[in-house]
Amino acid sequence: MIVAAALVAGGALALALRVALARERAPRLPAADPDPPPVAVLLPVRDEEDNVEACLAALAAQTAPVTIRVLDDGSRDRTARLAGRFAASDARVEVRAVPPPPAGVNGKIHALARGSRDLEADWILAVDADARPAPAALARALAAARLHGLAAVSLAARQRTRGPGEGLLTPLVFAWLDLRLGDWSRAAIGRGGPVANGQFLLVRRDALEAVGGYAALLHDPLDDVALAWRLTADGGRVGFWRAGDLLEVRMYRGGRATFLGWRRNLALLVGDRPAEACALALAALLPAATALAAAASGSIPATVVAWAGAVAASLVVRSESGASAFWGLLYPVDALIFAGCVAAAATDRRRRRLRAWRGRPVAEPDQPPMKDKLAE
Secondary structure (H helix, E strand, C coil), rough: CHEEEEEEHHHHHHHHHHHHHHHHCCCCCCCCCCCCCEEEEEEEECCCCCHHHHHHHHHCCCCCCCEEEEECCCCCHHHHHHHHHHHHHHCCCEEEECCCCCCCCHHHHHHHHHHCCCCCCCCEEEECCEEECCHHHHHHHHHHHHHHCCCCEECCCCCCHHHHHHHHHHHHHHHHHHHHHHHHHHCCCCCCCCCCCCCEEEEEHHHHHHHHHHHHHHCCCCCHHHHHHHHHHHHCCEEEEECCCEEECCCCCCCCHHHHHHHHHHHHHCCCCHHHHHHHHHHHHHHHHHHHHHHHCCCCCHHHHHHHHHHHHHHHHCCCCEEEEEHHHHHHHHHHHHHHHHHHHHHHHHCCCCEEEEEEECCCCCCCCCCCCCCC
């Protein structure tokens, strides 16, 4: 039993180290050019009163020249009022109300399509309200685009979490996403599979228009990857850079929102692939199952080895994720939550009932290639 426990523990730790090593070796964005081009920033919002002011402050502090357009998508809280107050103090910011999307249409993309119609800048940045880019983030993304001839640049953020509900689940999901991504050096120059993160997605306007603009993505819930696929099919390249030192995001607030949010996302990612969904859940639970079997057989050393290996793997993953390493000590609680989330997501997809977002239903992807989302 001790041999089996050691193999399972070693496998879990090897996967975690692989993720950590890939993250450590990921290339960094080049230094900013001295005279970056102007960028039109689009910020779609819906019920973002907790985020909108801090996000606008971060965008206004960019060293690249920006104009910022807030696209309020029927917010029911103080979002529009707070954004309007910020715009009154900064002439570069304007707030536009957009009508609700038709049934089956991606609300975020509907807002972007409406809000981008009369833009004149050569570059457009779509950013989520929970993103906090450092002042140099945009200028350095522009430098990467110029240096490598990219049609678009997207950044992978450091994910901020607070409390057990967020800190137990989110790092495991991102470890899996990073494991799927593989080689960051190829992704950075657009040589891997098309991948993007809608939290920060900079695109050249002419390249966007050549693939039909945001309007071409209206029925794609995985809009960021859908855009990456379209740009790539048109001959462009999309650079995806690990930039945790330049971009922070807190995707969800609280345990319930975290579970429901990832349940929705995982339904889109692997919900239609039962084999992969099962493999995900089993991989997370295998060390715990091994420890339980060892304990049942009376082998205390094997029990300790299996559990300790999984804890070590969890700690390694969190050391590079921006999440507190403490939650790794609670294994297998995190693995149980992760497996439960994957199972719920697969069930939702099979029943064709994806979890709603901000009170609106989420449609399934209507183009198979767009299902291969490698990052959120």
